[in-house]
Amino acid sequence: MTVADVMVELAALEDPKIREVNEKHGDDHAVNLGKLRAIAKRLKTQQDLARELWRTGDSAARLLALLICRPKAFERDELDTMLRESRTPKVHDWLVNYVVKKNAHSDALRVAWSADPDPVVASAGWALTTERVAKKPDGLDLVVLLDEIEADLKGAPDRLQWAMNHCLAQIGIEHAEHRARALDIGERLQVLKDYPTPPGCTSPFAPVWINEIVSRRTERQPAES
Template identity: 80%
Template sequence: MPENPPTGPTAAEVMTELAGLEDPRIRAVNEKHGDDHGVNLTKLRALAKRLRTQPELARRLWSTDDTAARLLGILICRPKTFERDELDAMLRESRTPKVHDWLVNYVVKKNPHAEELRVAWTADPDPVVASAGWALTTERVAKKPAGLDLPGLLATVESEMKDAPDRLQWAMNHCLAQIGIEHPEHRARAIAIGERLGVLKDYPTPPGCTSPYAPVWITEIARRQQEKAAPGNA
């Protein structure tokens, strides 16, 4: 993605534009999920597309500690330019779920230090930091499982997920489901763990959506994959 010339907007000008996009109704909805901003994400992405990649502006927006500005900064940054310690500090500064999730998914996963951070974060005593490590582990389970101890991951989930804080529990549950979905040889054990623990069994799921309860999630996605792979459906 090409960069804008140095004559692009200043951080202050961008903050003014973000303030103009603030919608109290959107803020009220976001605050129910722990996010303190009122900017429509479609409009935020449109602004990022107009600004294009600007690493220095992205860092200045991050330094404002404003959620909408940090989300915008994530969208216009260059993920591979961040050092390991810089990303570690940024994750620990991520106060809201949306900033945390976008940082992990849009920046850390594309950074050369992702694996090193995955290992360190998964063992971190802070459950929010640990949830980022589990998110990165789930990514590896799906895309680069070679070298992962899948039985060991299942054992950890079985012993720790039930009593884990919400964000960490959610991340571990996602990893459990991904193991069951992507690795048929571990599917029965993953389903059995989910059934025994009962985590998210009663989670309210809208019609047409798949439940995050691991046994249901695994079974449904595996069924879809089998249907897609069946002769005549290619």
């Protein structure tokens, strides 16, 4: 399929009700994500087409591009440019989680983005740091991370605050030796304490989040014989 063919197909799937819901979360696409994934499954991996779809600037086309691209094929500067072009939450999140995390330049970008003055870019760096905290903590200074979170979390813009708060919770969940401090920071700063949380979901308030996940893991551990 050509880019033109794909854009016609995406346009035919647009639903005003989906757009209305998405706009409440800062997104601007109007295509059901299940149907978008079905198109991606049919197209399979097509790196050249993915790049062309990205260049359209259309959010639905960019989401599709992220599903059919080859994550390891992007160069560092290309990913940096793509992230700075990703101003809607869904495109930003999919780029970080589906592409950047699988790319060889992910850690170099993590370091660079975390220190970026643009809070949206910085939030991507913190998301990658959270991934490291959970899966590859060797080489990270968790004390320094907690110092940064303690100093900056309260006044951070929304998306950066959310990413830093997730990192705080992840440190408390995964690293028992830092749990007490993570809980203390969360309790003192009170960030997201009153965030509306649907029944059955875990609150993003770090102390509640930490204690709930740790409790679940403890309950799943087999009893000692």
